[in-house]
Structure formats: structure tokens, C-alpha cells
Amino acid sequence: MKCLLGSLRAALSAALIAGAVTATAGAPGGNVAALVGGDLQSGDQATVGLDASIAGAFAYTKQFSGPATATAYFDQHVFCAETPRNANGLSLLPRYQLPASVGNDVWQFPDVYVQSLVYSGSGSGAAGAPALRIGEAASAGFKRFRCLSALPGSSLEPWHVSHGLFDEGFGDYVGAANSALGTSPPRDPPSGPHQNIKVVAQSFGGFAGKSVSVVRLEMQFDGSVPANTEWTLVDAYNSSALSSTSDAEWCLLRADWVDGTPPPANLCNDVAILMPGFFPESGPFVRRSIPFTTLAPGPYYVLVSRSVRGTAAGGTPIQGFAALRTAGGMPGVADELQDWFADDSVWYNY
Numbered sequence: 412m413k414c415l416l417g418s419l420r421a422a423l424s425a426a427l428i429a430g431a432v433t434a435t436a437g438a439p440g441g442n443v444a445a446l447v448g449g450d451l452q453s454g455d456q457a458t459v460g461l462d463a464s465i466a467g468a469f470a471y472t473k474q475f476s477g478p479a480t481a482t483a484y485f486d487q488h489v490f491c492a493e494t495p496r497n498a499n500g501l502s503l504l505p506r507y508q509l510p511a512s513v514g515n516d517v518w519q520f521p522d523v524y525v526q527s528l529v530y531s532g533s534g535s536g537a538a539g540a541p542a543l544r545i546g547e548a549a550s551a552g553f554k555r556f557r558c559l560s561a562l563p564g565s566s567l568e569p570w571h572v573s574h575g576l577f578d579e580g581f582g583d584y585v586g587a588a589n590s591a592l593g594t595s596p597p598r599d600p601p602s603g604p605h606q607n608i609k610v611v612a613q614s615f616g617g618f619a620g621k622s623v624s625v626v627r628l629e630m631q632f633d634g635s636v637p638a639n640t641e642w643t644l645v646d647a648y649n650s651s652a653l654s655s656t657s658d659a660e661w662c663l664l665r666a667d668w669v670d671g672t673p674p675p676a677n678l679c680n681d682v683a684i685l686m687p688g689f690f691p692e693s694g695p696f697v698r699r700s701i702p703f704t705t706l707a708p709g710p711y712y713v714l715v716s717r718s719v720r721g722t723a724a725g726g727t728p729i730q731g732f733a734a735l736r737t738a739g740g741m742p743g744v745a746d747e748l749q750d751w752f753a754d755d756s757v758w759y760n761y
Contacts, residue, residue: 443541448491448558450548453746456575457558459485484508490733491523492643493556499524516651516723521696523556557735565726566761572753604744605751607631608642608734610758615673621716626732629710630703639704641738644713646697652729654718657695664712678716728759
């Protein structure tokens with residue numbers, strides 16, 4: 412594996428000079444840890460690994476012209492959001508392959524543009540097992556994107572979400588009732604300054620060939636130090652259930668939207684439901700940044716639709732939604748306290 416990684420580093424160096432190159436890494440049984448996004452100071456990095464069951468779990472492709480692309484099959488779900496979103500030559504495509512015993516479902520996640528990609532040994536003197544570090548900033552001031560990792564579980568189990576290296580696991584999951592619309596935040600918040608974002612979604616039938624959801628984002632401000640914060644909603648999907656074409660459509664709904672209201676037949680094309688000043692959007696993945704302020708605290712609602720392709724393996728989700736902090740927040744407060752209960756930052760539709 413180390414020899415393979417050395418070859419990959421050489422190929423990447425060659426790509427930066429000139430020419431087209433394709434390089435792969437990872438093999439069945441291999442063990443390559445990965446840190447994605449965030450920065451070294453706060454530790455808000457997705458802490459995952461390459462999928463050891465997939466040969467070539469990491470692939471890097473650089474053509475003679477145009478951006479480079481890195482595709483990584485991780486052993487967990489990885490939701491990322493960046494700000495600003497500027498093409499800089501390397502696009503990371505996170506993927507997740509369900510085990511063959513469950514089904515041949517491939518999850519696709521929103522891409523991010525990364526500033527760095529390093530393979531090296533881990534630990535002192537880089538002498539340990541190989542590790543992959545993607546888009547890792549030296550400090551918070553240079554951070555371009557952050558990620559959440561998630562393990563969805565089955566439709567009968569709650570999922571687990573992590574901020575990354577320094578995640579302290581605040582809060583208790585209080586059971587199925589906590590996932591319902593309109594319920595209170597989880598128990599046992601930290602004693603110091605903290606805030607939280609909660610994401611839930613309600614699915615609606617009756618739209619031929621479409622999977623339709625209204626996603627609700629609710630921010631819990633700190634009682635003594637309320638801070639204006641921008642959260643970015645992204646989605647991911649199971650390509651066995653939903654279409655892999657770039658046909659996601661979404662729109663921010665008006666402020667007086669009521670939980671449980673069925674969307675209109677023409678979805679985001681009905682201007683009467685739109686938040687003034689915001690227009691319908693479309694693309695391969697949902698990306699909707701929403702500023703929460705003390706003057707406009709929310710909650711906010713986003714209508715999302717995707718084309719149906721088939722069905723997922725039994726008990727596995729078809730789509731996921733996540734909210735990540737992309738601007739603002741409480742100055743001087745640790746990153747994991749800016750979203751203190753990570754589990755409700757992600758929602759899965761089954």
C-alpha cells in the first residue's frame with residue numbers, strides 16, 4: 412500500500428506539471444484513514460476511511476485541460492459544504508457503496524473544491540499507516556469548507572453524525588419522538604455558550620415520478636450570546652432509488668409556511684410559495700445557504716424534488732439532508748459547540 416501511495420504522489424506531482432494522469436489507491440483489505448475539510452486547529456474534519464472492500468477506492472484524474480477530479484469511496488456518508496464556492500482546479504466527489512450483502516446501491520454526495528490533497532504516513536515522522544488528508548486548512552482563517560460524517564443505520568434505528576476529531580458527543584438522543592416536526596431540541600445541552608441547527612424533512616406523495624420533500628431548518632440560538640449564523644443545506648441520494656441525472660430542484664419557501672402543508676402540483680414553479688427575493692434553483696445537488704439572524708430567526712423551509720429511479724435495498728434510506736455552518740457563529744466558541752448536537756444536523760428519508 413505504501414508503494415502504491417508513493418506512486419500516486421508521484422502521479423499527482425506530474426499532473427501539476429503538465430499532461431493527463433489517472434491514479435488510483437485503495438484495495439480490498441487496505442486501511443487508509445481520511446480527514447476531509449475543516450482545519451487543524453478546530454478539528455472539525457470528517458474523520459473517515461477509504462472503503463477497504465473496494466479496489467481503487469480513491470481515484471484521481473487530470474486531463475490536459477480543465478479541472479482535476481478526485482473520487483473517493485468512503486466507509487461513511489460524508490456531507491460537505493463550502494463557502495465561497497470557487498473552482499480551483501480539484502473537485503472532490505465523495506461516494507459511498509453499500510455492502511454487496513445489502514445491495515448494489517451507490518450514494519452520491521455534493522462535490523467540493525479542495526485546495527490540498529496529501530497522501531502520507533500518519534503519526535510522528537509520517538512513519539505510521541497511510542492517511543489521506545483532503546482540503547485540510549492550517550487554521551480556521553484559511554478554512555474553505557467543513558464536513559459531517561454520518562452512519563445512517565436502518566429505518567428502525569437513529570443515525571449517528573460526527574463533527575470530526577474533537578467531537579465531544581454532547582446530548583442524548585431521546586428516541587423516535589425527537590425526530591418529529593415541532594419537537595423541542597435534545598436534552599443535556601452544554602453548560603457554556605452553545606447553539607444548534609436541527610434538520611427534519613417531510614415527504615409527500617402524489618407527484619408522478621418525483622420524490623418530494625419539505626425540509627425544515629431550525630436554529631437554536633444561545634440564550635445569552637445569540638449569533639447571526641449562515642447554514643447551508645445540502646442533500647445526498649441513493650442512486651438505486653433516485654435519478655443520477657442533474658435534476659434536483661429546490662426553492663426557499665415563504666416565511667409563513669405551515670408544517671405539513673402539501674406543496675402545489677407545480678412545485679417550485681408556483682411563485683406564490685416562494686420567499687420574496689429567492690428563486691427556484693436546480694442542479695446535481697441541493698445547495699441553499701440561509702442566514703439565521705436574531706431579527707429573522709426562522710425556522711426556514713426548503714422544497715426539494717428529485718426524479719425517482721427505482722427502489723433502495725430494504726431498510727436503507729433513499730435521500731439525506733444536512734446543514735453545515737458556512738459563515739458567522741459565536742466568536743471564540745469551540746466549533747463543536749456551534750452545532751452542539753450533531754445527530755440532528757442530518758436527516759434521512761426512507
